[in-house]
Amino acid sequence: MPLTSRDLIKRSLTVEISAILTFLALWEAVARFKLLPAYALPSIEEVVAALYSQAALGNLTYALPHSLLHLALGFAAAFAVALPLGMAMGWYRTAQRFFEPLIGIFRPIPPIAWIPFALLFFVSLLQASAFIIFIGAFFPLVTNIFFGFRNVPKQLAEIAHSFGASEREILLKVAFPSALPSVLTGVKVGLGVAWMCVVAAEMFGAPGLGFMIMQMRYVHDIAGVVAYMAVIGALGLLLEFLVKLLERKLLKWKIGLVAEGI
Amino acid sequence: MKPEIIADSLVKRFNDLLVLNHVSFNVYPGEFLCIVGPSGCGKSTLIRILLGLEKPDEGRVEIHGHSPNPRMCKCIGYVPQDDALFPWRTVLKNVLFGLELKNENGEKALEKAHQTIKMVGLSGFENYYPHQLSGGMRKRVALARAVAVDPQILLMDEPFANIDAQTRALLQVELMNIWSRLRKTVVFVTHNVEEAVFLADRVLVLTKRPAKVKAEIPIELPRPRKRLSPQFISVRERIIRMLKEEVSI
Ligand SMILES: Nc1ncnc2c1ncn2[C@@H]1O[C@H](COP(=O)(O)OP(=O)(O)OP(=O)(O)O)[C@@H](O)[C@H]1O
Ligand SMILES: [Mg+2]
Numbered sequence: 001m002p003l004t005s006r007d008l009i010k011r012s013l014t015v016e017i018s019a020i021l022t023f024l025a026l027w028e029a030v031a032r033f034k035l036l037p038a039y040a041l042p043s044i045e046e047v048v049a050a051l052y053s054q055a056a057l058g059n060l061t062y063a064l065p066h067s068l069l070h071l072a073l074g075f076a077a078a079f080a081v082a083l084p085l086g087m088a089m090g091w092y093r094t095a096q097r098f099f100e101p102l103i104g105i106f107r108p109i110p111p112i113a114w115i116p117f118a119l120l121f122f123v124s125l126l127q128a129s130a131f132i133i134f135i136g137a138f139f140p141l142v143t144n145i146f147f148g149f150r151n152v153p154k155q156l157a158e159i160a161h162s163f164g165a166s167e168r169e170i171l172l173k174v175a176f177p178s179a180l181p182s183v184l185t186g187v188k189v190g191l192g193v194a195w196m197c198v199v200a201a202e203m204f205g206a207p208g209l210g211f212m213i214m215q216m217r218y219v220h221d222i223a224g225v226v227a228y229m230a231v232i233g234a235l236g237l238l239l240e241f242l243v244k245l246l247e248r249k250l251l252k253w254k255i256g257l258v259a260e261g262i
Numbered sequence: 263m264k265p266e267i268i269a270d271s272l273v274k275r276f277n278d279l280l281v282l283n284h285v286s287f288n289v290y291p292g293e294f295l296c297i298v299g300p301s302g303c304g305k306s307t308l309i310r311i312l313l314g315l316e317k318p319d320e321g322r323v324e325i326h327g328h329s330p331n332p333r334m335c336k337c338i339g340y341v342p343q344d345d346a347l348f349p350w351r352t353v354l355k356n357v358l359f360g361l362e363l364k365n366e367n368g369e370k371a372l373e374k375a376h377q378t379i380k381m382v383g384l385s386g387f388e389n390y391y392p393h394q395l396s397g398g399m400r401k402r403v404a405l406a407r408a409v410a411v412d413p414q415i416l417l418m419d420e421p422f423a424n425i426d427a428q429t430r431a432l433l434q435v436e437l438m439n440i441w442s443r444l445r446k447t448v449v450f451v452t453h454n455v456e457e458a459v460f461l462a463d464r465v466l467v468l469t470k471r472p473a474k475v476k477a478e479i480p481i482e483l484p485r486p487r488k489r490l491s492p493q494f495i496s497v498r499e500r501i502i503r504m505l506k507e508e509v510s511i
Contacts, residue, residue: 153346155342155344155346156346156348158313158315158342158346159340159342159346159348159359159407160359160363161313161315162313162315162338162339162340163340163359163360163363163411164363165363169363173359173362173363174348177348177350177351178350180350251350253349253350253351253352253391253393256393256394257349257393
């Protein structure tokens with residue numbers, strides 16, 4: 001039976017939870033039996049304690065909203081640029097030919113390499129951090145949006161044409177819904193990469209989870225480092241879950257269309 | 263009477279493949295024209311040229327005195343060979359598509375859509391997505407989508423393929439009703455000669471590729487036609503013989 005968004009919430013997460021428990025058990029075993037030196041791998045207990053003390057000190061509650069703000073700004077800007085650009089590239093061959101080489105040049109440059117440039121160009125650390133995240137989110141977004149608009153089935157556009165639809169109407173009523181699954185894939189991947197960039201984006205002093213990881217490292221608090229890593233991981237998981245819910249809602253028509261092993 | 267559609271000496275090539283070899287015919291207002299011909303001879307290509315989706319290499323098309331263009335499309339209903347339904351729209355929303363483009367919204371459009379869905383026998387399936395329907399049901403949705411906007415001209419490319427004989431016969435009768443009530447001009451491609459003889463005022467027989475017009479056969483039997491009447495069977499057999507000549511060579 002295909003799943004709706006409500007099912008997805010209600011469904012017991014047995015398999016998912018046992019995956020995480022297995023991982024935690026392995027970690028605890030390695031730490032407990034000292035398979036790795038204690039300074040390299042803290043135990044779960046130490047990490048929880050570090051997390052608790054960071055929360056109690058107010059560091060966590062200060063860093064978290066800042067990181068989310070960087071993410072929101074950077075991602076929103078990336079989406080705002082990638083949507084029209086990917087759309088134009090997918091729909092008009094000339095736009096594709098113009099922008100493809102440019103994107104080809106910029107895509108291999110890792111977000112972290114943009115830090116010096118970001119610091120020169122932007123006055124505030126907030127903008128600079130958001131910019132690093134923008135770089136991370138932009139390329140997966142634009143690639144997937146482009147892909148979606150490039151692959152609009154011709155017969156469907158022709159049907160709209162046969163009803164006398166204008167180009168604008170064809171874009172709006174045929175191309176956009178047809179590209180939506182790819183757009184959402186772009187959002188999912190882009191958001192994931194953007195969140196991965198949060199450490200790079202806060203390496204140079206903007207407050208946030210990434211900044212706190214650097215701080216913990218300076219004071220040789222490896223449990224603290226892992227505590228913030230765990231927060232980043234958990235939030236990433238939550239973000240992905242939210243996008244999946246959105247996907248289920250917007251792509252109801254796809255339910256039951258894709259193959260699934262038994 | 264002035265023809266509503268003029269196809270004048272159409273030639274179409276795909277790379278080196280000559281598909282249409284000077285095909286000419288007229289369709290008159292209110293006429294029901296069926297086109298039959300061997301598979302791959304260029305029937306779909308011909309329909310696509312009439313719609314302006316494909317450009318002829320030579321010759322010209324005139325509809326209401328103009329060459330095919332988007333504005334004229336507003337008065338043409340098109341049922342493609344592959345049903346080409348919008349997979350993200352339910353049956354109801356698919357049927358509403360053309361009405362939305364004509365800025366017909368609200369109660370009246372909805373009622374029209376429901377009525378058309380009922381006509382093709384799909385009441386109760388309004389909220390199904392295309393992939394939840396059978397092949398024949400999808401064809402019927404495509405038909406409903408084209409008819410819902412009440413076009414003056416209907417171009418139909420094998421709309422009843424993949425539909426069981428009983429449903430098919432019902433749909434043929436229903437199409438006859440729409441046509442005789444509203445006097446639409448219909449160009450209807452089919453592989454089924456009996457269907458052509460049942461529906462058409464005139465049957466256009468095409469040769470194998472490259473297609474030429476092999477014969478134009480007026481069907482002068484009174485309607486509603488009896489499929490078992492001797493006249494019906496004799497015209498049917500005549501057309502089938504013509505097609506056999508094309509396939510056996
Ligand atoms: N876009 C295209 N590019 C190249 N060749 C094409 C294209 N469209 C059609 N053809 C060729 O043109 C010929 C006629 O195709 P068409 O679809 O018009 O046939 P048809 O008479 O509708 O056949 P059927 O009865 O099987 O539907 C075929 O040989 C096909 O390979
Ligand atoms: Mg065909």
